[in-house]
Each structure stands twice: as structure tokens, then as C-alpha cells.
Amino acid sequence: MKSTLKDVAKKANLHSSTVSRVLRGEKKLRVSDETRKRVFDAAEELHYSPNQTARTLRMQKSFLIGLIVPDIANPFFARVARSIEIQGFERGYTVIVCNTDEKQEKEDKFIDTLLSRGIDGLIIAPVQDSTEQIQKLVERKFPLVLFDRDFDDIKTNSVLTNNFEASYDAVKLLAEKGSKRVAFVSGRRKIYTTQQRLEGYKKAVKDLNLENSESLIVGDGFSFESGFESTKQLLKLPEPPTAILVTGNLVSVGAMKAVLEAGLSIPKDISIIAFSDNIFSQYLVTPLSSIIHPIDEIGLETFKILINQIDSKEELPIVKKMITSSLELRDSVQ
Amino acid sequence: MKSTLKDVAKKANLHSSTVSRVLRGEKKLRVSDETRKRVFDAAEELHYSPNQTARTLRMQKSFLIGLIVPDIANPFFARVARSIEIQGFERGYTVIVCNTDEKQEKEDKFIDTLLSRGIDGLIIAPVQDSTEQIQKLVERKFPLVLFDRDFDDIKTNSVLTNNFEASYDAVKLLAEKGSKRVAFVSGRRKIYTTQQRLEGYKKAVKDLNLENSESLIVGDGFSFESGFESTKQLLKLPEPPTAILVTGNLVSVGAMKAVLEAGLSIPKDISIIAFSDNIFSQYLVTPLSSIIHPIDEIGLETFKILINQIDSKEELPIVKKMITSSLELRDSVQ
């Protein structure tokens, strides 16, 4: 069914190596016009299309990029993936997306699989339960870029957003609006990003003399349920918070549901700001004030850094790119 | 850096073919325990991991599955993709997701690319501007399953939902609630799924003696903007509809925004039912009554049919699987 170089060669009465040269349009193509025509005609006729697997094996270059994310069903990662895929498409790369569900074992397995498939580079928002695998990649100088998350103890390329500052500013704003008790509904605590946000929150609480209590910090996951349950916990406090800073796309919807189910009003009783952004945020029961990440920029920068690594023959210096998020105020803040 | 079979063989003082046999745990493994141990030790020591590219080339089997969807950032496709990826993972398959943005040229390009990469099978929610490429795949009996969309004139495996009936029932319900003027905000009209829904709508309108006007049928796309603009158009009618049936996840949010921006109330002035389902639907300004597709079931069935095709040596009969959706009533219907 599929034709090979040899088939084309036979039909054109040439050797496969000649056909290969012509078809690839080799730079200093030392080929007669007559020959070239024969090749193209034969290739056309046989619907020849090169076998990428063979090419990969021979050239040690796959035009494959691995992208490992927690969950592509999360709008944030979906859109970053799209952005990266589009970049890749333009340059002839196919990207393989893998979902870890925040499981280190899956991440490890995927890295192995992807490497054995000969990917040219890897983009990853790591689970961060372990550094081992990634450490190894770094050691062997494998083209690698982290995004959204980072390690303190590994020197890698990464594209991050200014979570610390964004968090600090959000709390400050809530305080200025009159809240003395601002709660923090956390995403997965192991995650660098979450930690940065929590740090920002803590610093603001301290600087602004807000109520400083561990019981105002709840949650440890990125799911809807996590947001829902941990917010319910907040509402059971003797003195519930008057404002909440939520981490995560799905978490924020969960938090919102908990508040509403308790018969409270947003923002009258409780204001909410969320690290979250998707097309739905502004059409929720109460439009959600959100800290928005410029997703395309994240995808763009990430890809750019990776492709530089892949293309460059010398060793490149580590790049850390910080992207600035913006706060979009909507009805959920009074 | 990476070790090969040969490296392991040298270290173990054996031939690479022997090492290969041992490492694959060949069925009737005619290998001495002593040898086996030597192999495993050497492999371990060298961190040997087989080169999938070479294996693919040799075995003509890649353990790669292609998945082509309009847009992975659409929650419906994201979740189907996840479901399929999980199935694949369990059976050693890697899935490559490609996004067409509803562009036929992209679909065609992706099919080519995927084939040249030697995928074992293809799952696709086709753009449906052209049948040519898919026709060819069918002719050469390439393992293929369509989902969410189908062609009338091509005999393929497909997994569909009962859009016609669901649409009919939704309109009927709206009529029973008192609406005489039910509008239809359409997704991309070329799409089989959309057509089915429109048919169902039309039949219900006729059967139930509702206002039958072409001006009540608007829209031709799956974007937020499409829903927004075409609904605005509806509201400009001398007699605007009292209920709307919307097709599509993002479209419905657009429709909702148009209604609200016009100062109208949902459901007091206008009821809405949407073909749409995602975690946000129930937390929108007005929780949205939705026709819900059992996504995991869709992913499961699709994968099952594909894997059967891939594994079977004889030719299998065409399978058409119909999945039943369900209507979840929320506040957007009075």
C-alpha cells in the first residue's frame, strides 16, 4: 500500500539514494533537470510519502516534542498545549501530550516512554514529588523547559508567572476593600506555584496586619472537590473569613459552590479572587475576579526556549522567564 | 548516553539477538537461567531502554494512536481525549492529539503526518468539509473510528450520540413549558452532529405546531462569538423567541451573554437548553439546562472499537455505536 523510496527509484529507473536527494531538495543539489522530473513524476504517481520512523532512526532526530502536564482537561493546560502545538506545527514538529494526574509514577513512566520514542525535546509542568528523573535529564543536557512550576534545587530553563507578587497584590486589594480576615484556599501544596502564592499571601497578611491564623489556610489539591470541601471547612470556623483567595481553575468553582450552598452571598458576605482564568469565569453565578495568566505568551516563550535548545549545537545558558499576570476585577469582589 | 542492545550484549558477553530475546521475555524462551541473569544485570547496569523507533521500523507496529479533534481546549474533546489516553496508556499505546480548528487542510495534513509516523490506528472527529482522505483510509482498511460526527456516504466505524432524539425532546419540553417560539442557535452547519440536532428541532417544531420560521434558526459555528452574535440577531426580531436551544459548549455561553446584555432575564423572558456539558454549566449566572453526553462511555467505546480493529487479523464488520445522552434541567428553563 505505501510506497518506499525504492519503489519510486525503480519506477524512475534511478537509485534510491538519488531519489532521496532530489525529494529532500538537498542544498547543493547536484542533479540534472531530467532526473529531477523523473523522480517527481514517479513519486507523484506512487503517492510517495517518506517514512518518518525510518528517517528518525537514521537521522537521530524525530521532530517530536513531548509535553507533560497534569491534566489536559484543565483549561489552563489545554490552552498552553494548543499554543505549543501551533508553534510546533509551523516548524514541522508533532507534539505528544501526556497527562500525569499529578502522579509522579506516571510522570516518570511518560518521560521514559517519550525518550524511548526519541523526542527531540521535552516541556513539562512537573508533579514535583520527586526530582530524580528531571535531574538526570538536566545532567545529560537534554533539551528541557519547565513551565508553571519550578524546582529550587535544579537548574533548568523555566517559564513562570509572578505568583508571589500577584498573590500579595490580591490580598492587599482585599484588605483595602475592608477585609481583615482573608483566607487562602490552596492548590496542591507540593507545587512550586502554590508555594509561591502562599508565600505572597503570608507576606501580605503580615505586612498589612490581617488576621494571621493557620486555620485560614486550607486545601491541598487542584480538583473541584478539594475547593468545595476545604471552603466548607472555612465556613465552619467560629469567625469565617470575609474574603478568600483561591488557587486554581477548578478549585475556585468548588469554593464558590460551597459559599453559595451555605446561603452566603458573594461578594456581600464573602469576596473572592481566584488564580484562574477561562472563558467561563465571567459568566459564573457571580462573575469571578481572576488573576489572569497570559497563556499564549507562556506557550510562546516556552516553545521558543525549547527550540533554541534543540537547534543550538553549543550548550546554552539556563533561561528563566518570568511572565506577568494581571488581575481582572469582577463582581465577586465588593 | 543511551545504551543499545549491542552495548548490553557486549557487557554480558552474548549476542544482541540473545539479549533481545531475553529482554522481551519471548514466549517459549529457550534461554538458560545463567544467561538470563547475565542479561538482566548488564541491562540494569547500563540503564538499557529499548529504542521504540527502531522497534517500530522493524515490527511495522508503533503502539501509536492518532487522535484528531477540532480543539482540545474545548472541554468535550479534552475529556474524550483523556478517556482515550487512559485506555491507551493501560495497553501500552501513546496517543498523539492533533487539533484541526475545523480546518480541512489541517486535518488532511495531520492525517498525512500521522500515517508517515506509522500510527497503528486513528480516531477522528472530522471537519467534514471533504471526505477524500477518510474515504481513502477506509478503502485501504486502515483501523479508523469516527466519533461525535459521521458521514452519510462513507461506511466507517463510529461512535455517536442520539442528537436527533435529544434535540426533539428538548424542544418538546420547552413547548410543554409554554413556549411557542423556540429558536435554534446552530453550531457549524456542515457538521453531521449539528445537522442531526437541527433535524430533530425541525421535526419537533412541525409535530408540535410551534412557530416555524427560518429566522428562528441562526448561527453557523462553535465559537463563543458565533453564539453571541447569532443570539443578538435573534433578539432583534420583531417577535423574539421565548426559548432557545443552543448547540455547543462555548456557543451556549455566548448565547447567554447576548440575552443578559439585552437586559432580559433567564428563564423569565427566555429559557435556554444547551447541547453542552462541563463542570461550569451549573455555576453560570443562570445554571444552564444541559444535554449531557456520557463522555467516558464515548471514549471507552471508541477506543474499544479501534483496538479491536488493530488487533484483529481478519476484516471486521463496521460498527456503529449509539450513545444516549441525558437532559439535566437547571434554572435556565422555567
Add this chain to the structure above:
DNA sequence: TTGAAAGCGCTACCAG
């Protein structure tokens, strides 16, 4: 300007 041959890393077949 073109052909021949080697080899990417692996599996499978045939000897011994």
C-alpha cells in the same frame, strides 16, 4: 551527476 554500500537499533529466521 549518479550509484553502491554502510548503518541507525531492533526483531526474526535459520543454523549450529
Add this chain to the structure above:
DNA sequence: CTGGTAGCGCTTTCAA
């Protein structure tokens, strides 16, 4: 039970 060899389809070096 193990080794040798051919070959998957391609690119690349060396000859002619």
C-alpha cells in the same frame, strides 16, 4: 540454547 544474518526505510559518505 545461542549466534549469525538479513532487513525494516531512510540518509550519507565515498566512488565511479
